[in-house]
Amino acid sequence: MARWQKAVLALGVISAGTSGLLSLAGRRTVAAYAILPAVVTSVWIFVGHLVTVDDEAPGGWANPDGVPEVWRQSLLWLAMKAMVCAGVAGGAAWLWMAKK
Numbered sequence: 001m002a003r004w005q006k007a008v009l010a011l012g013v014i015s016a017g018t019s020g021l022l023s024l025a026g027r028r029t030v031a032a033y034a035i036l037p038a039v040v041t042s043v044w045i046f047v048g049h050l051v052t053v054d055d056e057a058p059g060g061w062a063n064p065d066g067v068p069e070v071w072r073q074s075l076l077w078l079a080m081k082a083m084v085c086a087g088v089a090g091g092a093a094w095l096w097m098a099k100k
Contacts, residue, residue: 049074
């Protein structure tokens with residue numbers, strides 16, 4: 001993983017963690033704003049994979065030999081990213097609806 005990818009991932013994790021701690025402390029308004037970088041990061045990662053998912057398809061740019069395992073693994077990663085994105089977005093929606 002490249003240095004900038006680690007930084008983006010760390011931004012999302014720190015943002016979600018900070019938001020969770022603020023929410024537990026009863027500061028839901030601040031938590032609703034603190035989770036926004038995590039939402040942007042998770043959506044960016046998911047959409048980036050979704051846009052380039054055809055590269056791993058059999059015969060695609062990243063899979064010219066047509067190995068089916070590469071395609072299955074890419075779809076598995078895409079599904080996991082979708083679940084994380086939905087969880088973060090759902091948490092953000094809950095915080096925005098529940099803020100005081």
